[in-house]
Every structure is written in structure tokens, then in C-alpha cells.
Amino acid sequence: MSQNCPKISVENISKTFDRIKALKSLSFSIKRGELFALLGPNGAGKTTLIKILAGIIPPDKGKVLIDGKDFFKDISKFKKEIGVVPQTINLEPELNLEENLLIHGLIYKMPFNKIKKQIKKVLLFVDLWERRKHRVKNLSGGMKRRLLIARALMHEPSILLLDEPTVGLDPQIRRRLWELIKKIQLKGATILLTTHYMEEAEQLADRVAFIHKGKLTVIDTPSNLIATLGQYAIDIYTKEKRITKYFQSREKAEKELLLYSRENTLVTLRRITLEDVFFKYIRSEL
């Protein structure tokens, strides 16, 4: 296994449901140990891509290589390398936490003594060990999301696919999950994460890609993407809408700000975020 080949390569993947083209010849690769975020609006094709990489649905066309080897040729071997955190919570609500994890361990063919050890390890990791005998249906939303992550880590996968892992959580719990995800990456896992939250991608990702209507637009580091627009932005609020202007330096932005405020227009100055980049690309695609 060569160390410099990408961990995951996606080559010209296409998928059509009935008449909806969910993915249109997508290609990109993720480096070993990288945290790669996929950003896109509702219906962009994020979950479809995750499901293909998890081996849940086959693509119509294209290839996926893991460590340079064909994923679909030896799918059950590669499935052991992959942990999946799905967008919809699919735990067994009537079973307790340990039972959920035990079943996962069995269907991933883990040795019995390893299963026992891992249950403790992953539950401690996500801070749910105390709750191990509780039924899953009695957990809060944030706990369920954490348990999903614990379950995906049970069989110690080298790849983790996270489909909107923090959706619907309060900011505090979201931050705790970010810490967990970062820790998992530091232990050596390669992570693909989808999200609607720009801040999440900006905080976590080494690189981000925008996906829109089944196509990938740009792929780069968050800071490079932000730099394409500049560093500072001013928002100008007119009667009809908000206009945003981007600047390379703070001085230039402040100069412009002064001009507008003299005209009694409401203007504010701020740093450029990934959200600005997102809207620029998504809008130009519309």
C-alpha cells in the first residue's frame, strides 16, 4: 500500500433516481488522515454520495478507489474499513446502548472479547458509559447523535463518513461534537463530513468542496477559498436588499465604510467567512 496514494478516490460517479440526476460525474479525492467537508444545499446530492461510499447503493457509473483499490470489487472487505454516521438516526430505540453496539460488533464480524472492550472504549469516548443500560429511546437528541458516532467507531474503521452529524443540536453540544470529530481525526482516521453549517466546515475541515445539483464546484482549503474573495467585507443595507463588498485589507474596507456612513446608509464591517464564498459559488451556479 503506497503511502502517497489518496485514501479515497472518487472517479466520475453518476447516480440517477427515476428521472432525478442526483450526482453528475463527480470526481475528487481525499488524502489519508484528511478531514474533508462537503457543503451543499438541500437535495444537492450529499447523502447520495455518502450512501455510495458506504456501499449502501451502487452508482450507475464511475469508480471508487480505496487505498488505490477498487471498492466495488471487494466491497465486504472494504466495508470493515468504513464507519458510517447516517443523516437519519437509525438506532434500535427499544434496545439499550450496549445491545445496540453488541449487534453492530457482531454484524461487523468483530471477535467477542474485542467487542466487549470496544463497547466500553467508545461509550467512554462519547461520554455515554453511565447510560449503557438505558434504552436508546430515552436518550436526548444530542446523546443519540453521539451514540451514532460511537457505533460507527466500534469496529475501528480507518474511514469515517459523517452525514450531517450535528443537525438539530444546540451550539454547545455541536461544539462538543466538533471536538470529538477532531479527536477522531487526530487518531489517524480519514473523515468525510457533510454539513449545512459553514462554520462547522470552516472550523473542522482541512479542505471543503461545494456540491450543488449533483456537481462539485470548487475544492480547496477554507482559508484559500476565503482568500479568493479577500479578507474583509462590508454589508450595505439598502431598502430592497443587502449588498456585500469584499476587500483585501481592512484599510480599504474602512474607507468604503466611511463613504457609505456619510450618506447615512447602514453599513457594517466584518471578516469574510466561508458562507460568503458559498453564496458566491452557489449563486453563480443558479
Added chain:
Amino acid sequence: MKGFLGVYLRELFLLKNRAFKFILSLSVSPLLYILAFGLGLGKHLTIKGIPYLQFLIPGLIAGTTMMQAFSINVEINISKFYLKSFEEFKCAPISEVEYLLGEVATGITRAFTATAIILILAYLSGVKPVINFSFFALIFLNTFFFACLGVISAMLIKSHADQTLITNFIITPMMFLSGTFFPVENLPPFLKELIMYLPLTLVTKDLRKVALGGQTVPEDFFVLSSLCLIIFLLGLKAVKYGRD
């Protein structure tokens, strides 16, 4: 075979959590049949010289074990359409054989629990059927067949409502017509021809023979085993289809 254990254990945990309700619900309908048909309606009735209750018990066991085996589809449908936990099996490196066997083992577990309950009720009402290897082998083949059918139906249907249709139009009629409550010979000729060849009819006939102290013909075991093999292979195809 760990995958098999995972699938089976999941179902066992679910059963364990409502063991009391499960056993209660397994007892109610046989009890009603025994009371209504066996003791109420059939008190002074004999069929071919056999007291009706003795005639009824093997039929009741055949019909109930079929129902219990087939009803594993309910849990599968819930995990497919409602809890989405079926996706876990799609992600996992388990084979179709392991999945199918895990579910079939669940059906068999349910069916043998039901058998035990009916036998207890039978003893309480004074009926002592002969129980030997053939008796259990017939129940096993019966449940194996209908558990596979349950998995197949759960894999092929697109919504939960379709499932009710299958149960109402196929399983319930079989429960009533396959010689469970009265001899198939009593049916109108065209129906008789059709029903004679159903697997449940064969099981009911043989189980009754065994329970009354008779012998089965080896050919029947051969036919039933072949049917089980065929439906098992179809089941594997269905699971593959259901996963994609």
C-alpha cells in the same frame, strides 16, 4: 456466522423486552380457538371417529406456527420503513445467507414458543398428542418455509400497506382452509384441488397423523425439504434485491 448471530440477537433482544406481552398474545388466540371451536362448537363432534378437539390441536399448531414464522416480516418492515435500522445491515459486511438465516431462526424461535403454549393448553383441556421427532421436524420445515416467505415479502414490498394485503389475501385464507379446522375433503372440488397442493395442507395432514399416533411417509419429508430449499434460494435473491 457472527453476522447471523447479530441478526438473530437483535430480534431476540426485541422479543425479550416484551416477553410478557409476546407470550400473552401467543396464548390468546389458541385459547379462543380451543374454547370456541374445540369445546364450544365441537363438544359432541367427531371427525372420522376422532373427537374434534384432538383433530383441532395439530391443525392449530400448524396454522399458528405458520403465522408466527411469517410474522417476522412485521419487525423487518418496521426496521425498513420506520426505524431505518435496516440500513445498518446494508452498511455492514454481512452476507445474504447470514441475514436470511438470522431472520429465519427468529421465526423458528417464535413458532416453537407458540407450539409449547398450545401444547400446554392442549394438556389442560385433556388432549395428549403424540410428540416425537417427526412432530418437531414437520413444525421445523413448516416454519422454515414460512419464515423465508416472510422475509421475501418484506424485501419485495414497497410500503407497509402492501404487507397487510399479502397477509389478508394469502396467509389468513391458508390459516383457515388448509385443513387446520376441518378436513380439506369437505371443500368444494375446485378449491380442494388448489388447497391440496399447498405446503401448509401437507404439514397439517402429516402433523395430525403423527399426533394421533400414526406414521408419515418419507416422500412428504422429501417434498417439504425441497420446497424449503427452493424458497431459501428465492429468499437469498430477495435479500439481495432488498439491500440494493
